[in-house]
Every structure is written in structure tokens, then in C-alpha cells.
Amino acid sequence: MALMITDECINCDVCEPECPNGAISQGDEIYEIDPNLCTECVGHYDEPQCVLVCPVECIPKDPTHVESKDELMDKYNIIQASLG
Template sequence: MALLITDDCINCDMCLPECPNTAIFEGEKYYEIDPDRCTECVGFYDHPTCKAVCPIDCIIQHPEHSESTDELLIKFKSLNIV
């Protein structure tokens, strides 16, 4: 699954530098996550780093982007072709 930042976001900037896929960006009102780039850190870390640093716990599973770990790994490989 991709992750989603809810409108509870306070724009603290903690998540932005944590994303290894550069999926997080500044939206009009708060930070957003590009579901096409989000791998929930699969391929990089054991857990999503953005969720770990969020001080208000406003990052959730995206209800419209359900992906298995295998699918996230395939996405990771396609985004990080060397």
C-alpha cells in the first residue's frame, strides 16, 4: 500500500527528508505523498520512516492504493534502476 498524509498534518517538515523515494512533497495545504512513488520504504528500511518521525501520527495506509509487499518491492526496483 502507499501511504497517505491526512489533513491533520501540521507541516513540521519531519517526513520530507526521510522519504528515500522522494514521494513526499509540499501540497497546497499540507504535505502529500505520491502513491506512484511510495513503497512504504520497502527496499530501503523495515518500516516507513515518515511514519516513525511524524509527531502527530497523521500518516496512514492509503485506502485507494492497496499493494502487497511483493508489489511494493517491484515498484522499488522500477524506481531505483541503476
């Protein structure tokens, strides 16, 4: 399951540099997460790094992008292959 950033985001800028896949970017009003790049840090870390650093806890799982750990690992492998 990809993550999402809710409108409680305060644009503090701490999540974007933590994302190993480059899935987080500044949107029109708040930061956004690209569900095609978000693996919840599977393949990189045990926990989503953006969630760990968010001071307002506005990064829940995105119910419109449900994925299993295996699917997230497959996505991670695809992303890594495209970089190499």
C-alpha cells in the first residue's frame, strides 16, 4: 500500500529528503506522494522514513493504493532496475 500526505501537512520539508525512491514532491498546496514510486521504504528500510520524521503525523496508508509487501518489493525491484 502506498502512503499519502493529508491536508494536515504543514510543509515543513522534512519528509521529501527522507524518501529513498524520490516519491515525495511539493504539490500545489502541500507535499504529495507518487503512488507509483512509493514502496513504504520496502527494500530500503524496515519502516517508512517519512512517517518517522513527520512532526504532525499526516502520512497514513493510502486506501486507494492497496499493495502487499510482496507487491511493494516487486515495485522496489522495478524502480531499482530502471535506475541501473
